[in-house]
Amino acid sequence: MKNFVFDRPIGKLIHGGDYNPEQWLDRPDILKADIEYMKKARINEATIGVFSWSVYEPREGEFHFEWLIDVMDRLYENGIYSIVATPSGARPAWMDLKYPEVMRTNGMGIRNRHGLRHNHCLSSEIYRNKVRLIDRKLAECAGSHPGLLMWHISNEYGGECYCDNCKNRFREYLKKRFGNDIEKLNHEWWTTFWSARYESFDEIEPPYENGQTAIMGLNLEWKRFTSWNFADFAKTEADTLRQYSSRDDIPVTTNLMKQFYDIDYRVLTAQMDTISWDSYPEFHNDRETYADTMLESAFDNALLRGLKRGRPFMLMESTPGVVNWMDYNKLRRPGVHMQFSLQAIASGSDTVQYFQFRKSRGAAEQFHGGVIGHDGTDGTRIFREVAATGEMLEELADVEGTVPVSKAAVLFDWDNWWAIDGSGGFAKTTRRYPQTCSEYWKKLLQLGVEADIISANDPFDGYSLIIAPMLFLLRDECARRIRDFVSRGGIILGTYMMGYINENCLCHLGGFPGAGLSEVFGIVSEEIDTLYPTDTNTVNITDERFRDSNWKVRDYAEVLKVGDADVIGVYTDDYYKGGAALTCKKYGSGAAYYQAARSAPDEMEGFLKTLLKDADIECADIPKGIEYHRRSDGDKVFEFYLNTSEGSITVGDTTLAPKESLVVARGDGAGETKKKYCFKYKS
Ligand SMILES: [Zn+2]
Known part of the structure; x- marks a missing residue:
């Protein structure tokens, strides 16, 4: 029954997240302080190497992983696991200038220029070979490290490419899909209408924005093709890591997003061992209550968890404070981060992770929240709430490996x-x-x-x-x-x-x-x-x-x-x-x-x-204003009561203040209460 996020029990819930020390390699004092702050916040994991390609391989064929291993060593010596990412989410400039086909082509058929991230063609054999090579080097270098907990593939896959390589790959995909029978395709896509018939697969183009967008079957199949292409690309990465790591107990994941339209996540995650996703609810917006935002967040947890039934998932990214990409980037109020983190656990996550540990000094995510801000200290409200969350996760270590179960x-x-x-x-x-x-x-x-x-x-x-x-x-x-x-x-x-x-x-x-x-x-x-x-x-x-x-x-x-x-x-x-x-x-x-x-x-x-x-499904009797979840492994049961309302609410003999939560742990069968925990962040 037990099904673990890391394929094995590790005896704790994971508290950590993205750590990008390559930004601070010239500041050993900062790197040293980071480890001390992590320990103080009860952080036991760091995700390293997301988007690190230009540091891993600054010039074509010249690889530098010594900094990575050095960081993994120091983390491990201090009881902190590493999750190591492949860098395929963004490319160094030399690659785009030398091999323009690796860049993406948009829906009007125009090739992008170098820059940003997620700007690569997944059909380009050159790009696939470059990714395979660096993933292999990474696996050979870090794949034996005792602190390595998991492989993290790329980052938030998304978008689509309309280049000639993709067009040709789409045609091959369609030939397989329709048994190389163009008349079958014509029938299923009803192409006789509006004179849309094809005489051969070589006449089919993707649904360019300025082209054929009126065939529903074509549009749908293009979306499916793009998902399949992402899954195929991710499989290449996963296979390479599995083949060249000397340890064979390292599971693979890729981080997903909420209700994400571009990719069929069920297709993408078929090759993954564990589901992980990045959750950034828009708390305190002017359209809905806090309880509504929490409820939407609970739905997203269930949606992502549902991609692998019966297995806990990972909250791979979140922010304890603020993001930098919404229309209005409002600060999370005190107590919200802790309850949001508990909600993820209640919904079946075995991790609470952040992007990123220390705020960037410059560039794209300069003002995205972190555990450590630009002041560089642990004396902040955000740090204190993160540390309190770390304590909470330590108290709930037994939750590991249980899941919500439903009829x-x-x-x-x-x-x-x-x-x-x-x-x-x-x-x-x-x-x-x-x-x-x-x-x-x-x-x-x-x-x-x-x-x-x-x-x-x-x-x-x-x-x-x-x-x-x-x-x-x-x-x-x-x-x-x-x-x-x-x-x-x-x-x-x-x-x-x-x-x-x-x-x-x-x-x-x-x-x-x-x-x-x-x-x-x-x-x-x-x-x-x-x-x-x-x-x-x-x-x-x-x-x-x-x-x-x-x-x-x-x-x-x-x-x-x-x-x-x-x-x-x-x-x-x-x-x-x-x-x-x-x-x-x-x-x-x-x-x-x-x-x-x-x-x-x-x-x-x-x-x-x-x-x-x-349907013989028991409804728990939940007071209004309480969000209720339950996790079990058939032996242990954990019930979670989150007060997401604006007033105090009594659950059994416990009165919960706003943003206070109760966790009741029981052994199954007798229903006897073993332990109760109350969590509320007190600033
Ligand atoms: Zn392409």
């Missing part, structure tokens, strides 16, 4: 996101696919149930309730698994926009939801109405079991033809007044619910509670 899942996947976004029709501003998924997940969390977030292609075993918001792109195979899931006793909630298209963006024929699901749900969706923000309608819940006030309808309302489903909610207005808006069909031993219009899950509490009860 409820919300479906979310990139294919569907891209397809909804890239389709014609509906409204341009209100599709809101990720937001819609997150609203269901957040409502379940508020009801005391932390659902998993999985893809429609993931196994459904172990779940008794699946919520499938806007499952627009529906593969035959997925439809079959949904049918099996329900017939064996599962409960599914499908919504408007379900099962409209297949994996190549062709509409399913014979009524939505397609691929046979209209039979499972007992309805056919005949039309979908797109509402203006000023349009109003409501759903009247007619079945007593699902006690709720009328649900307000927003954005989308489908008109259903009801077959053998029971109608449990009807529209109250418009020409479809009295028509079915919510249905249920018993199917096999389970039940398939269909929600035809968009309503806020916040208004659907009675309905959702009934679904949870029918």
